[in-house]
Amino acid sequence: EAQVTQNPRYLITVTGKKLTVTCSQNMNHEYMSWYRQDPGLGLRQIYYSMNVEVTDKGDVPEGYKVSRKEKRNFPLILESPSPNQTSLYFCASSLGGGQNEQYFGPGTRLTVT
Amino acid sequence: QKEVEQNSGPLSVPEGAIASLNCTYSDRGSQSFFWYRQYSGKSPELIMFIYSNGDKEDGRFTAQLNKASQYVSLLIRDSQPSDSATYLCAVNAGGYQKVTFGTGTKLQVIP
Secondary structure (H helix, E strand, C coil), X not given: CCCEEEECCEEEECCCCCXXXXXXXCCCCCEEEEEEXXXXXXXXXXXXXXXXXXXXXXXCCXXXXXXXXXXCECCEEECCCCHHHCEEEEEEEECCCCCCXXXXXXXXXXXXX | CCCEECCCCCEEEECCCCEXXXXXXXXXXXXXXXXXXXXXXXXXXXXXXXXXXXXXXXXXXXXEEECCXXXXXXXXXXXXXXXXXXXXXXXXXXXXXXXXXXXXXXXXXXX
């Protein structure tokens, strides 16, 4: 089954404790992206990647890191999480870039206390 | 000014009516336009995409694009209670560039 998977689905952590949210797709998509969704602010792009080892900042990259060492994986790293990073996070992928349909993972609800 | 603007709603329509959802964007270089539907607690899923000026129809859904006015809309004919969701407009400047979403319009279809 073609899909985007994210882990964990739910995470509660404390300020400053490094964490990684994994994202994997099995569709051989070149383009992968991370979004956060907050009430009243909608989906905002954090980082995106055009292919292996090629990433670029979205609209809200501060406090986040990403890496793309393999085509299928695009982890999101929070080196020192803060409460303002409490949010719902979505990973997405598409074939050939942002001009094509994006397939979204199920989401990761992160709470930073 | 937000890059992609949508009325947050809620937009309430009776079952069987036409729902009209609107979106404006600020980047004149935008090339790709998408409508995603998101049910509460779920991830977004694509409803329609449109690249050229004019109308594009798919079943009960019609996307309309007017690049001169920087305006894209989604019409849902014969609205059903199952259409009740938040509809997200997304815009891309082409190629491997970022995608910008609007904040979404919540649609309620009243039986």
